[in-house]
Amino acid sequence: MSARATASRHRRLSRATGRALFLRVTYDKHFLGIALVAASLIAATAASAQSSIDASLMAEIRRIRAIDNHAHPPKLVSSSEKDDDFDALPCDPLEPTQPGLITRGENPQYLAAWKDLWGYKYVDRAPQHVKDVLAAKARAKADHGDAYPSWILGRVGIDVELSNRVAMGRGLNDTHHRFVPFDDALLFPLDNAPIAAQSPDRKFFMSREDMLRDRYMKELGIGGLPSTLAEYLSRVVTPALERQRQNGAVAIKFEVAYLRSLDFGPATEADASTIYARYARGGAPDTAQYRRLQDFLFRYVASESGRLGMPVHIHTGAGCGSYFYLSGANPMLLEPVLNDASLRKTTFVLLHAGAVAYSPTIGYLVMKPNVYADFSQLTWMESAEHLGASLRNWLEWYPEKILFGTDLAPGGSPEIDWEEIAWQTTDNARRALGIALTGMVRDGEITRAQAMTFARNVLRDNAAKLYRIDGTPTP
């Protein structure tokens, strides 16, 4: 735990120095020496207390069987198969970027995960030792068969996982996994070459969306793109959503911030119909025209999804790839959609809580009756301390609107794969909750009983209510 402890100490030191500097300019020169020492002591004590977690509260938080609002669990495959459906827009084919410190392999949480999940006996990562992890994993896979993914979920205290995939697959067809499909492809039915030309990432991503739209149309028995918008809506968009619902979807997902900014403006069907009809048989609309069609389609899909009882998940905040536009993923850009009275029957869930740049906006945005947020992705991207500070802020607004999520996905190496990420993200989330709630109780904001209610809200009850998942944890 040394790297983690060092980082933590560094943060405490920075906070203490900051407060001391603030006090320094407010005190008379005469008292400066005393003031600095006193301020440093007070700040250090406060920071240290802030980082401590009430042990009994933490023990109770660890017992809550969670509902994971957002994850990309891999299906089980044979040695000759590949799971290409865990994300519509996978990040691994992009130009590689340097991982942030928390996500690097040397994060000591992964050693803790090995120890807890696989009985790992060592304190290093020597290849001859890591072989034990791989052997234990292979044994567990053989022992549990198709129940292996759910067995892992049980080990980390997740009861139900919303599984954001193109399609479900072997090992995921049980009550512990609920389907959340992707619908970005429906927003981009025309010639996508100009978007593909915007960056190497969008070139790859648009090829994936074109493929996915073709797949959806093929599944519906539609040979080619209909020539009018009315037909596209009635023969492709609505049936695709209805089919997803029939296949068990509890929500739908947009990761459209990878393809354009989230500022979906007002749109009329007449304007959208004209643009669609003009380019459905070829040729590329200009950016402004195409965006107006996308604006209309986004609102149409959101409205239909609401009618079918499926909340709409939207990626907000930081995304993968070195060409990602963080400014275009600002959840505040969604205000025209979230304030659209005609869409109030649709529930929106702001995934990743505006990760990195926009977390402070979330507490206020979820005030709207049809808006929730989850902190998936932040659970593997941020430390428990950093996340704990954000969580405290959100809980001080609307604890009934915040959802736990892992955003777990295949990890890229056999020894640090989705299982270890599941362990690390749930551990981070529970500790972050412990930090936030301990601080709120200590500072007299809430009672201990309320702290436990909020912990259950965030880890389970808010999602159970939103997706109408049975309140009784399955064994």
Ligand SMILES: [Zn+2]
């Ligand atoms: Zn995700």
